[in-house]
Amino acid sequence: MSQRLRIAVLGAGRIGSMHAEHVARRVARAELVTVVDLKGELAQSCARSCGIDDYGESVADVLSRPDVEAVAICTSSPTHTDIIEQAASAGKHIFCEKPIDLDLSRIDRALEAVEKAGILLQVGFQKRFDPSYRRVRQAIDSGEIGEPHAAHLSSRDPAPPPIEFLRSSGGLFLDMMIHDFDMVCYLLGHEVASVYAAGSVRVDPAIGEINDVDTATVVVQYHNGTLVTIQNSRLCTFGYDQRVEVFGSRGSVRIGHAYPHTAVVSSKQGIQRDVPFHFFLDRYKDAYIAELQAFVDAVLDGSDSALSGMEGRMPVVLGLAAQRSLESGRPVPLTEITAA
Secondary structure (H helix, E strand, O other): OOOOEEEEEEOOOHHHHHHHHHHHHOOOOEEEEEEEOOOHHHHHHHHHHOOOOOEEOOHHHHHOOOOOOEEEEOOOHHHHHHHHHHHHHOOOEEEEEOOOOOOHHHHHHHHHHHHHHOOOEEEEOHHHHOHHHHHHHHHHHOOOOOOEEEEEEEEEOOOOOOHHHHHHHOHHHHHHOHHHHHHHHHHHOOOEEEEEEEEEOOOOHHHHHOOOOOEEEEEEEEOOOOEEEEEEEOOOOOOOEEEEEEEEOOOEEEEOOOOOOOOOEEEOOEEEOOOOOOOHHHHOHHHHHHHHHHHHHHHHHOOOOOOOHHHHHHHHHHHHHHHHHHHHOOOEEHHHHHOO
């Protein structure tokens, strides 16, 4: 292993371009080797904006290169596990954007390949690397708020993504709310008993036409009785709505909106401030850098993954339970999903 981790970014869309730029300029001990995308012009544009001339269209070609030590998988969700298996077979360490896949059997097969190859896999859930969410976790782990009794998470996007993206994304539960499912696991653990979901189409009728919802509320119940509610919407007129509260036997911990600045204007007309960050790329910029830094450090220092494949699997289980609950109109025990 070199002193710098030599990384190929696979996928040059919005999230891939961001990761490529971070690897090239903001992550210590990392080197961007090449960018790959089926649309060669996207790969070329991304690579050159990151200051390199190396780009291509073939994942297989990249995986055969000895100068590539790790890959960042930023392709569409249904392609992730195939690439994970190929990369593991080639001995490349893997950072994979969420979700690992939309199917548990495919996830399990990919995780077996990773274990057999003895390489490191980190799944991309950037909220875990945000200082505010880490402070919530600290308040729980330290006993500061006592035993958690209930929690509420709210995530609302400023506008829906394109319909073509939504067709293959896994829908609201496996594309958007999966971040909240991961945060539930990060804060409260994996001992979930059941999931109940209700959803509707309140934003864009086209979303309903592809059998998805754009507005949903989910109740996650733990075996010990702890209750979590999650509310998601694809439309929020005032920006990117991200809030969490955990209520415990000795108190509560809460994080609210994040803002580009802290200025508050007070006058006789009232007290006002600007709207929150407009989108996730702005709100979580530092967290995205931190998660890649954790990946690079783990590989180069020989430490454990900051977010293992099994950790990345659990939010998919919750998302699948939510989808089944929405379709059946009843709470779904997690054993129905894990035993399938």
